[in-house]
Amino acid sequence: MKAIVQDAYGPADVLEPRDVDRPSIGDEEVLVEVRAAAVDPGVWVLMTGRPYLMRLAGFGVRRPKVPVRGRDVAGVVAAVGARVTRFRPGQEVYGTCESGSYAEFAGARQSRLAPKPTGLTFEQAAAVPVSGMTALQAVRDVARVRPGQRVLVIGAAGGVGSFAVQIAKAYGAGVTGVCSAAKAGLVRSLGADDVVDYAREEIDRDGPRYDVVVDTAGNRPLSLLRRALTPRGTLVIVGGGHTAYRFTGGMGRTFRAPLLSMFVGQRLRPVMSRERSEHLEELTRLVESGAVTPAIDRVYPLADAPDAIRHLMGGHPGGKVVVTASGTA
Ligand SMILES: NC(=O)c1ccc[n+]([C@@H]2O[C@H](COP(=O)([O-])OP(=O)(O)OC[C@H]3O[C@@H](n4cnc5c(N)ncnc54)[C@H](OP(=O)(O)O)[C@@H]3O)[C@@H](O)[C@H]2O)c1
Missing domain, CATH: 3.90.180.10 (Medium-chain alcohol dehydrogenases, catalytic domain)
Known part of the structure; x- marks a missing residue:
């Protein structure tokens, strides 16, 4: 072959x-x-x-x-x-x-x-499969997103982010997507209620607070991401940015987050995606219901x-x- x-x-x-x-x-x-x-x-x-x-x-x-x-x-x-x-x-x-x-x-x-x-x-x-299962586990299993929550997806235009926006909406959340200006239309078309252009606004300094932040991009420091969270909110770390891979894969935040989480009111959790048919079947349900494309x-x-x-x-x-x-x- x-x-x-x-x-x-x-x-x-x-x-x-x-x-x-x-x-x-x-x-x-x-x-x-x-x-x-x-x-x-x-x-x-x-x-x-x-x-x-x-x-x-x-x-x-x-x-x-x-x-x-x-x-x-x-x-x-x-x-x-x-x-x-x-x-x-x-x-x-x-x-x-x-x-x-x-x-x-x-x-x-x-x-x-x-x-x-x-x-x-x-x-x-x-x-x-790979991106959808990662987004599903980030939104459903780690963040446990509930109807009415406010969710911020950083890297909303990417492989994982484009699924995370749609899945969080499907689970009843209000979603804000962070992306470049060129991708704003795409991210809105995925169902985001609001879009933040990361080149113009620093989303997580003095802006709104979110119940859940799903970070798939950019390698922002934990301290900055925590400022975008409510006091009991959940940060889900999916990725470390494409440039951080050489030795440890930008895993620094992934190791530090659960340690820090023991001492603060916010939940700071990395995702280690698992590949299971149960995840695919839930994605199939979301796709066939029209919630995810x-x-x-x-x-x-x-x-x-x-x-x-x-x-x-x-x-x-x-x-x-x-x-x-x-x-x-
Ligand atoms: N933990 C796990 O199990 C797991 C599983 C799968 C993937 N990952 C990791 O997750 C990360 C994302 O994967 P992916 O497949 O979604 O990658 P991807 O498809 O390449 O998407 C990356 C996105 O990041 C956006 N971006 C770039 N710089 C940004 C910035 N400074 N702020 C906000 N957004 C920015 C880009 O959009 P713009 O054009 O808008 O900049 C792009 O759409 C990677 O690091 C990957 O290794 C982890």
Whole structure:
């Protein structure tokens, strides 16, 4: 099969199209004929091997153990392992995969797939899993957003932020999105009641107070973010900004927040996203009810996956960057 492969860690130039064997699947796994995949900052981490700490976490010290990139997947079941009970060949699915989705076929655990939401194209479905599951856990599980609360989403135009805005609205919150001026229209179209242009207003100095702040971007200091919170409010830290990755991945705030949280009235919590079919099923419910629609920034053919990654890591996508399998690799 055709795939986008790397032999060494490095920038997007290390990726090259190549013919490789189809992934073999275990008893609990599903072979998916890939129709679309997506890009998220985690793809860049696995491609570059940065922060270096990730190499010690089992991804390969000198080179990536899995040479094909891509985690989000949407496609059609081609084969199932002996103990797969939830899927059958021919079924349309979406989720995340371990073998790499920038390829014609991908292997995925059945626990990380769900039936593709009706009404979504494969490109739209591929945009959902990694970012949508992260946003769902940030808004529902960590922040426990309730109807009537005021929620501030920083990085509202990005992959995670574009889902967080819609999910917080779906759970009944009033939402303010923080983004660049060029993305204000997009963020309002996602349902934000208000938009703050971070280049003109310092959102968290002397402005309004929020019950929940979801920070997906910018690496603002904890002290500044806390000033945007009510005295009993919750700060959810999703990301540290694209420039902070090299050694520790901008994890400083992630480690400090729970410690500080023990001594202050506000809850300061990082999100460590988990990939589960239960999360996908809730996202399917939100999509099929009309509450959530994936925002797509650009679609690249498979052969141009390196450009898709470069575009994402430019730091200013408007929604999700998608890779479609219909391009030749
Ligand atoms: N904790 C977890 O489990 C988990 C899971 C997934 C992702 N993440 C992390 O979450 C972060 C966001 O991921 P993503 O997929 O949403 O990235 P993304 O799609 O690249 O979006 C980043 C967004 O940040 C905005 N932005 C850039 N500078 C900003 C600033 N100073 N203030 C406010 N917004 C700013 C950009 O929009 P503008 O054009 O408006 O600037 C862009 O839309 C990354 O650090 C990623 O590694 C963590």
